[in-house]
Amino acid sequence: MTRAPTAGVRTVSRFIPLTRQAVIASLCKVAERDDTADDFSRLVHLLQRHRSVGYRRLAEEIRSVYLPFNPDRDTLQILPIDAAQKSEREGRLAQLIDHLLERANFSTLTDERLSATLSAQSPYSLRIEVDLKEYDLLQVHIRDPYTRSRTVRRPETGYLLKATYEETIYRRLFMMLKLKSNEDRAREVAAERGISLKAASRHVAKRRRQLPPDTATDLIYVKVFKDMPEHDLQILFPLRIVQFRPFDKMKFFATAGGGTLFGMFSTTGKVLAATNPFAAVGALVGFITLLARQVTTFFNQRTRYMMELAQKLFFHNLANNRAAITLLLDRAEEEDVKEDLITLYFNAGLSVEERSLGARKRAIEEIIVARCGVAVDFELPDALARLEADGVVRREGEVVVFPTLAEAAARYKVLIASDERDEARHLCTAGEEVDAMEA
Template sequence: MVLTAGTTGEVHAVPTSGSKLNGSHASTAGATDALVPLERFIPVTTLALVDRLTVPDAWPSGDHGEARRFFRYLDFWRRQQHNRRLMTLLRAYEPFDPDSDLLITREYTAAEKLRLQKRTVADVKRILERANYVPIDPKSVEVILTKDSHYGLDLHVDLGVFEECLLFFRGASKKRDTRTNYRKFMRKEEFDVPIYRRLVLLFKLKPFDVRVREVMAEKKVSEKEAAKVVTRMRGSLPAEVKEGNIYIKLFKNIPRNDLEMVFPNTRVRFRLWDKVKLGVTGGGAMGMGLVGTAGKLAAGGLTVANPVALAGAVAGLGGIAFRQGMNFMNQKQRYMVVMAQNLYFHAMADNRGVMIKLSERAAEEDVKEEILLYSVLAKETCKRNDLGLIDAAIESYLRGAFDIKVDFDLPDALERLIADGIVREDADGTLHTMPPAVAAQHLDAKWDRFLDDLPDGVKQEGLEVDAEDFPHV
């Protein structure tokens, strides 16, 4: 048999003959994925999925009401599981939180802080993956260091300053924007801007002495010179950014060509046109000033006998040079303002706020995947070797019901349902799924045992200190 998607909300099995999910379909999907990689993110609300998956026609046995109740139980249960992991993550993050307004009552050894740092980064990465975010390699020159800019800025980032750096996106898309086309007599035209609907950046600076040693090795300079280089490079960082903290930023609708602007040490560089324009105007002004001064000297108007006029000419040249220097500074300042203004409207959350939001999104993605898979397994007798067809059927259902293309993450959803006891697998690979009413009772019982199963006496890193030794926040 082959699995396919129904038109009334159900995802079910049909005989192989006449099925559209055959080998040619799979090869076509593979070719499409190769050209435009699909994301696992399902851009539909949980409520919308539940409403469509629990219509009466989708459950011929009349279990649509029980299925809806089970899906509600599953939603609460999965969010509770994520909340438990979130609490563990937030405790590990406490020593690195730059926004904490709490009294610091614990001291940590260097080894303990390093363990907490690695645990924090690993757990954030795990949540991002569960929320169906896609990683971007920060060292990928093709992605990061782009020359084209939506906002007309030439940006540069030194990635060597970071000890930890994670960059994830979700929802690679496009948005319509307008611009003035100089080739069409200053008319406005619409164009597509490639964007990331969501972008997460986690970073931690390297310790100063570590970065100094790296610069010494890279540039073959003395420790003193390397320290000057590192100090100068860190001058582009906001004063609030400390090397002992871990920072997490969440952005929305970031143009892919301006990805560099989300980093804290972004430097704005002059574009070629700016260099030409400022160079021509500055050079012309200085040239005219020099020509005028030289002409007066040749005519004898500026001599030692007339020091006031000579001083005035020199001051005039100095004024021209100062004005051109200010033009350079003002142009760079305008670029910084453009970057800050645009970034202001892209920012969504920081640090702990990002963790909480990501945990919520991860739970939601888990629930959507699980109810889609359950809607198939609860109605059909399936085996593990049918999973590829089930995956294709669910993707086909999402295309038909919502006109969206996703790379459905079936293996993780199945493992979670098995871990919770909702699905059981025989030795021959046959999958047995609890009916909706039984599955709801099963989760109800697990919820009753949840507090009883919490571990006691878990040792935490750090040592509580006396009140007189409390560091001030």
Template sequence: YKRLFLLLKLKTEQQRVDELVSINGADFEKKAHKQVRNSRQNMPEDIIEDHVFLKLFKNIPRTDLEMLFPNQNVQLKLFDKIKLAVSGGGGTIFGLFSIIGKIGAAVINPFALIGAFVGLIGIIVRQILAIFTHRNKYMMVLSRNLYFHNLDNNFGVTSYLIDMAEEEEGKEAILAYYFLLTQSDKQYTQAELDRAIEKYLKDRYEVDIDFEVDDGLRKLRNEGILNEQDGKLKVLDLHQASACLDKQWDNFFNPDEKQ
């Protein structure tokens, strides 16, 4: 996801318990209460069920999506579990066979049995360390997603969405002005301009968009840049349009003008 917006609201503890009970049966209710409490015990105190939280992330892999949720526990992927089970299980079994094979020789050479036990303990310790290593790797991924990929939170997300909406409004006017200025010889009508811009977006970016041409033209008309005669649309050139906009900005805050 190049841009990912999350709107989060915690369910009440009882709602979550009821969900788990409906999945696992009525006998699971006691365990469900314990499971829900354990999943929420490490969350900050200001994250409560009455609040709604907005999060904005960038460049989030689909596989890392669940790590962004506040009550998510770090868990190994299935492939890593199988990998650790195969390597750890194989090493442990090999160590057990080695001990069994040396029990008979323990009477003659007890150091061989001790060495086998030490080797088995070493294998077990190595597998435990491998589990912690993989867990730390997932923690690093989680920290990276929360720190480097987090763009904004709550009110900042709202402000970001408003800015994006304003940009889209400006793009509509800019596209309409660009086509009317650079292709003035075609003398576009509103419908023709709408089709030309939609075709351009389809050919250039391979997206089907219902361009709101009436909205873009309304903005140009309100700014005094667009003229329409017999259904044909015309705009001021860049120099005239700049002068028109500059004049409007100069008169926008006029302290001498009575309201």
């Protein structure tokens, strides 16, 4: 098996940076040497079918709950949903997404760390302000962070000197957010600043004027990004204030201010000294042209910043809204299957005392490093919880009893038969709650 590609120094995380197919192929080779290939193949087939049923049901529930909040929906809502039901669905959606992200081995970016990141100075000297109070719902999760060295020429030194720094990169970044309504935000601004509600409403409307016209405060936006630098988190928020770099401010005011003042004094002298009215008009036209050039320079600078932000959003964006949820579902199922198969194979037929589970976890991690060259924080307790729920692994007092591969395959064969009966009943009961049809 080849080593997983890495960029920079990878931080040890719960994510297993190997595909499901790679894990299965590696275990199949070991099973062939152990003469358990047939039993393992049956187990792989049956376990994957069982997990697929569970995730299909989870996908149906998440998509149903997310439907009223989906900005990209192309269906008509038939059944009315009142405010209380919508609030209940929003809470349920947050719970399901948290569960899904945990299964996909994402970690929560805490409010403290998020605030510290947003307030930190960008290494590019790009100043972006983000107000987290604008959001009614905000979740940021990361997976598989790594660090790399970056060398740039700083504008503060006239691009003559180089600066090297370590930057943290999130291989995957998840965001879910919902804007506060204009009315609620206006009331907060009025209370914070001690101004009238009318003035606060004008402030909120001006601040949100930069949003696309189809942006709504009752919708929930879901995004997944790849290889996103930590210091670029600010650009992902829809409400952000972009300010010039200090060096660019100095350069602009030096050139624009100096040029404009020189042009103004020069033009004034020419107009006063001119005896020909056409010469005076020509001097004024020249001054207006100079002023227009300085204003154009200002807007060109801002356009350059917008292009820089747009390029990052374009090349780092993986999926949006429902597509992002589908991507997470696929990744979560992938992680569960990998963890379950690894746990069952390397503990097949063993009876392990509770206090020895930590040693088994470390042994599995060492095997993964030796065979694949990647270090992981293997989630043995997570896999055990699922396998116990399936009735595959059982506890006898302080001892955890693992089945043989053949016993595990037999148990999943029983579960699949039960899944098929439940699926038939599920299709009939789900039809009673249909609330949408194709537009």
